[in-house]
Amino acid sequence: MTADTTAMPTDVVHVVAEPHEVAGLVVLALSADPTAAVHVMCLGVPDPATAQALTGCGAMSVVVLAAGAPVPSPGLDRPEDYVPAVAERLAGATPGLVLVPATVSGWEIAARLATRLGCGLVSEATSVRRLPDGGWCAERTLYAGAAVQGLEWHGRAVVSAAAGRGGPGALPPPDAGGAGSGGPVALETVVVDRDTRVRVTSRTSRERDAVDLSAASRVVCVGMGVQTLDDLALVEDLARALGAELACTRPVAEDRGWLPVDRYIGISGASVHPDLYVGVGVSGQVQHTVGIRDARTVVAINTDASAALMGQCDHGLVGDLRELVPLLAGAVRAAGVPS
């Protein structure tokens, strides 16, 4: 089949996101297709600084959806509650791509919008492209990182994509050549009804470190093989000797609560790309190792020589961490390793 690009219709991308996520997704839309006509539906009223940024974000139009009465108490509003209003507006809009952030709220919004619009959904796309025949193709991760899936479709689809972690940071800024609107646009505010079937009764922040694991040049990772707080202290000492950030596997954070949740690595956590990763008592399930793929050197410390991580590391130190970790910390210090 030959491509007749001149006959290709203009791409329309609707960005549907909370105020602070909009700009990142517009960048993503314009980097996927610089000629796209990007229209924004902003879920909730932006603060003045964000509003200012949105006028020049590169979109052709920005509609702010504001909750009508009953107005929920501030902080108990949910972006999910705008789904019916968004679906109604999109039903009458030019079909095209609907871009939603790949966040917990975004996943739900994406799936519900796709169902209301009767269209497909690509969840957490890692790439999206227009095909010469007017269709689309995308890629996403499968089997928690063991594989990549290629997808194609024609017509409208909802696509969710990470606009935060590893997203726009790696992409050019909005003014780097995207066609967009060519200038600032006025924000139009529309008051809409919210879906009030699910009511928030309270919201609390989980303990966080605000640590940026993705910037760490060395990472020491605590796995479930680290069984006591004394063992944990040994691993912490190794991290200190190496000048490394301490990270962990999901169950160490989520089940044991030993480390804050922003310290776990994997498909549902952080991705790291350090010069050195040391996994201590980590079995190496793909859901975890997908997050350490870009590490330059991977070391595994495990009693089990047949643990999956042993087959995916550069150096596998077989034995009990209680014995090996203090020795390693001592040897690192003795070698005078700059940390």
Add this chain to the structure above:
Amino acid sequence: MPRAVVCYKWVPAENELRLDPVTRAVDTSSARWKVSDYDRNAIEAGRVLAAERGAELVALTFGDAGAKASQKDVLARGADRAVHVVSAAAGSADGHVTAHALAAQVRALGDVEVVLCGEGAADTYAHEVGPRVAEVLGWPVVTNVRELAVQGERLHAVRVVGGDLEAVECDLPAVVTVLAEVGPAPIPGLKAVIAAGRKPGEQVAVDALGLAPDALAPRTVVTRVTGYAAERSRVLLDAGEPAERVAALVSALTETGAL
């Protein structure tokens, strides 16, 4: 009797996939199949909830003929009844098709007050099917739940939303998607396995659900699945005294510039 339904997916074990050495195409034919990881937590959460409510727990899956093999497992995990919606085309179904098939079977069961799904399936991890089922049924959905309770006709849940814990409530019937952290999924004991043999496992042809052709037409088509293979040196330090092994590691790391 009211009903609780748990939707579970029958998937190949991701650590038993074979890759074609040249094309890296994924071959699932020699992999064992399993009940998707988080769906096991969902079944256990459903079992506890159904016991509290005096409800029947139905374990529901949509899959091709091969998924019949899953029924013993889910019955042993505590489902009172297993229903398998059979479609030869399930392998090429997307979230749209899957949700319509599951929702139609939920309607056919009747008297369902809650549908539980996993947060994401072990293969797709799309976080898609639960909220889609809710929309098809016209029910509210509460996603990413780590705590769950029902009082009267009201559901209370704690969601994990990014860095926040969000407590919510909604009326039944509703769809809930659960995190692994909702509670552990115990491995069924011998008694449970034997009891499972006496519980009903049903097959329902998808064509018997009266769905419009459009509901069964996938919106997206999978064009390829390519595996990932780690390229690492894999040097095992498993012989000699611990101090020697550690010294060998430190010198190797120093040589390669990792330290």
